[in-house]
Amino acid sequence: MTAQLYCxxxxxxxxxxxxxxxxxxxxxEPVYVDFFNGAARTPEYLEMNIMGEVPYFIxxxxxxxxxxxxxxxxxDTSGKLGGKTPTDAREVLRWVLWDNQKMSGTAGGLRFxxxxxxxxxxxxxxxxxxTGRMMAALKVLDKALEGRDWLVGDDVTIADTACCGYxxxxxxxxxxxxxxxxxxxxLGNIESLAGWKHPYDMMPGSPADRA
Numbered sequence: 001m002t003a004q005l006y007c008x009x010x011x012x013x014x015x016x017x018x019x020x021x022x023x024x025x026x027x028x029e030p031v032y033v034d035f036f037n038g039a040a041r042t043p044e045y046l047e048m049n050i051m052g053e054v055p056y057f058i059x060x061x062x063x064x065x066x067x068x069x070x071x072x073x074x075x076d077t078s079g080k081l082g083g084k085t086p087t088d089a090r091e092v093l094r095w096v097l098w099d100n101q102k103m104s105g106t107a108g109g110l111r112f113x114x115x116x117x118x119x120x121x122x123x124x125x126x127x128x129x130x131t132g133r134m135m136a137a138l139k140v141l142d143k144a145l146e147g148r149d150w151l152v153g154d155d156v157t158i159a160d161t162a163c164c165g166y167x168x169x170x171x172x173x174x175x176x177x178x179x180x181x182x183x184x185x186x187l188g189n190i191e192s193l194a195g196w197k198h199p200y201d202m203m204p205g206s207p208a209d210r211a
Contacts, residue, residue, distance in 0.1 A: 003028040003059035005070075006049075008035050008205035010116075012108050012166035014055040015199040017070040020161045022195045022202070024078035026059075032204040036116070067165070068096050071158040081158045091152045095159035102137040107166040110134050111173040115207075131174045138180060145182035149189050156193060164190055168198055171207070 005021065005028050007014035021028045033039045033054050040052050049056045049065050057064045057073070064070050075082035083089040099105075110130045113122055141163060144151060151159040167175060167187060177184050190196060200206040 001060055003057065004031050005029070005203075006031045006033050006056040006058075007054050007203045008033050009200045009203040010169075010205055010207065011035070011054050011203075012104055012111075012169065012199070013053075013067045014203060015168075016067040016104070016162050016165040017055040017057060017074075018199075018202050019164075019196070020071045020074045020081060020158055022197075023156065023161065023193060024074040024080045026074055026078060028057075028059075030203050034205075036210060068100055068162065071096065071162060075158060081156060081161065083152055083157050084155070085153075088153045088157070092157045092159045095151050096162045098140075099159075099162040099165070102133075103141060103163050104165045106130060106134040106137055107173065107175065111166060111169060111171055114173045115171040134174060138175065138183065142180045142182045145186045148182075149186065151186075156190070160186070160190060 003021070003026060005014070005018055007018060007030050009015075018028075018030070033045070033056075035054060039045060040049075040054060046052055048063075051065050053065060055065070055067055055070060057070045059073075059077075062073065064073055071081075074080075083092045110127065113127055113130065150156055151163065164187060167177070167183065177187065
């Protein structure tokens with residue numbers, strides 16, 4: 001039975017789950033959630049996922065929300081992307097937790113504020129504050145990748161598929177890939193993986209669809 005990932009292309013958090021499932025070789029299909037028209041806030045969706053968010057994942061009797069949990073399920077199910085040693089596994093978890101708070105947790109909000117929120121509702125002060133936080137996170141990530149191909153060990157892990165979640169999107173939100181050489185090299189490594197696709201190719205839904 002094919003697993004289902006409730007998602008939409010503009011969600012970097014959904015992308016983290018989708019990319020991880022793909023690289024782990026787990027058979028899945030996308031279920032489009034029309035997020036911007038309130039699909040994740042309907043009574044039916046909230047009955048399924050009380051958090052009213054994407055991604056949401058169903059694999060038989062297994063039902064999961066939150067990208068990090070879906071990523072860990074993918075590791076447990078496939079035996080891939082979790083690190084080669086217990087020490088690596090703890091380091092992987094450290095980066096997944098860091099990403100949720102510092103990298104994706106900031107970049108996702110900033111991208112929404114500067115691209116998808118109505119212009120009259122965009123607060124310059126909030127955008128400036130959030131930009132500062134994202135730049136601080138990018139400095140940490142770029143430094144950690146100095147002289148390295150991957151964040152943990154010598155192969156891709158969910159540390160990488162977590163932290164890259166928002167960094168492939170084309171909308172302007174302060175991240176300019178060319179300005180971060182170590183991140184640029186690392187993203188190139190991810191792009192070279194068999195099965196990698198851009199978020200808008202991996203999941204349904206893009207700004208062009210709503211234009």
